[in-house]
Amino acid sequence: MIKKIKELEKLSRLLDPGMDQRDKWNSEVLEYSNSFINKLDTAKAFFYSEKNGKDLYNLDIEEEATGLTSLLDSTTKNIDEVGINPASGGHMGYIPGGGLYPSALGDYIAAVNNKYAGVFFAAPGAVRLENMLIRWMCRLMGYSENATGNLTSGGSIANLIALVTARESHNIKARYFDKSVIYLSEQAHHSILKAIRIAGLSEAPIRYIPLDEKLRLSANELEKTILEDKEKGLIPFFINASFGTTNTGSIDPIDSIAAIAKKHKLWFHVDAAYGGFFKLVKELSSKFEGIQKADSITLDPHKTLFLPFGTGTILIKNKEIVLKAYQYLADYMQDTVDADEEISPADISIEQTKHFRGMRLWLPLKLFGLKPFRASLEEKIYLTRYFYNEIKKVKGFEVGPEPELSVAIFRYVPKDKDAYYFNKKLIQAIQKDGRIFLSSTNINEVFWIRIAVVSFRTHLVQIELLLDIIKENVNIILTERN
Structure with a gap:
């Protein structure tokens, strides 16, 4: 058996390359990266292609190793020069992920140290860093110290976390799903509809509130519809408003909707995935009036903080509510309980295992400043x-x-x-x-x-x-x- 173990060890150690090999790979990847960035001024924002990257199939997974040079060449031809180029300044079609260079360095660091940032016991510093970023965003939105949040993969998971938290907060049981009313505008992001389905609320009545002349949700029509639903014996429980719709960039009347939500005791969620970080622009301060009254807010740093795709945020005004909705303890995790000085991301999220996303946000914010x-x-x-x-x-x-x-x-x-x-x-x-x-x-x-x-x-x-x-x-x- 010892002989077999040593034979396997010899092959297994190939997964832990030495410095010379790492330096060679680092050099090739850095050359590729610099070449890609340096060509952005003249590169297209959109590439038509008949093959659409099909040559990648020639590099399917095999037993033997392949050289990095050929893999990077294929990346350039079959990935970079096919379809939308979201790194281009000419990309003005969708709401792009930015791809700040220090974020790539942050991801590199996070991948090398591979910290498990889901539980405080496992990586106290990583969790503190992510919670520090959350607290900064809470302050930016006007939330108190009792608020919390989570770095997610994007707005879709953030919206889902908000909806499930609202469902649990209002104690909506399955027998009430067909009476529990959700209020949206026609311009609400489709991830809200996906979240409704995933949260088991497909039977819930959905009211699409008419828009005003500026394509914003009409607060008057919203309250009118809520009153009508109450008269029918239904249970209004969730309002979604948008701070910057993806479609047109319109901002729903946040403060007016917040007052209606408070009056009728509904959960008020603001999807500010696209527009939220415009709070940094002082000229727009008045447009954010009332956002601190929302029960939850979705933000996407990979939109208007220009980070790479896969960086979203959910902020929840009341941390006790979201802990009630998501916190569980497995038997094998019992060692982690007494060590918690910070909320663990896994306790307020769908995810247990998660990428250490905080580095890709913290590094550019610190290197550049606001x-x-x-x-x-x-x-x-x-x-x-x-x-x-x-x-x-x-x-x-x-x-x-x-x-x-x-x-x-x-x-x-x-x-x-x-x-x-x-x-x-x-x-x-x-x-x-x-x-x-x-x-x-x-x-x-x-x-x-x-x-x-x-x-x-x-x-x-x-x-x-x-x-x-x-x-x-x-x-x-x-x-x-x-």
Whole structure:
């Protein structure tokens, strides 16, 4: 048996390479990374490809090792140069993850030390770091010391945690699901609907509250609907409002909705995944009035703190409620109980095992400080306003509501009124060009083109280029139609 163990050990030790091998790999990965970043100014924001990365199948998992050089070459050809390039300043189609370079360093550190940041006993420093970040975000939103939260993989898990916490807080049992009413706007993010299903609330009545002229949830219609449901013997229990809808960037009237929620004793959740960190911009302070009254808030650092995808946050106003909903103790974890000086992330989350996400957030915030984040967010607001004003000047274009944050919608209305066909052609032409990536949406059965100015690499030069591309392609389409 000893002979067998030593034979296996010899192969097993290949998994723990020495310094020379690590230095070689580090050098190759750093060269790849620098090359990728250095080419971003000229690289496309969207790559059309017939193969769409199919050559990756030639590198399926096998018994024998493959050299890093060929793997990085395949990464460039089959991943980086296919589809959307979210690292590009020309990505203005969806709400992108930013990919700050220090975040990559933070992930590297977290992967090397591999701290288990789910339980305080296992990694006290890692848990303290993440809870320190949570407390900073709580202060930013105006929450008291009794609030808590969790770094999640994104807004979807954050919204799910909020909904389940609300369900447990209101003691909603299965026999009441078909009477427990949930209130949303038509612009609520689809992750809320997914959360409703996963939380077992598919039978719950969902009320879509009408929007006002600025595509915001109408507070008057909300209270009217709640009163009607109470008269029917139903149980209103959950309101979702948006601080910056993904679709249009609209901000629901937070303070008015908070007053309604308090009056009728409903859980009030604010999905601020996209818009929440605009709280750093002093000019927008008034728009956040009342957000501290929400029972829960979703924030996404991978949106407006420009972090890589996979970095969300849920804040809960009352830590006792979320602990009641999620805290469990396995027999084999009994050693951890007496050591807790901080709330363990696993006690307030769906996740037990989790990535040490805090490093990717803490490192850039500390290395840069808050000033450049504030400036970048303010810049995105002004860039969006600039685009909105400039596109209005172009003959044939109409725009949606004035942007409240950094998303705007617009469309071309040709003389023959076949606007759907024209704008479909226009968005396809912009995407095929690839230098700038935009997306489209439908609002009240009207086809609109969206611009979302969120990337920290998006500056005036990209907006000017976009305006030129739009004008150029409008002329091409008009010529083809004549």
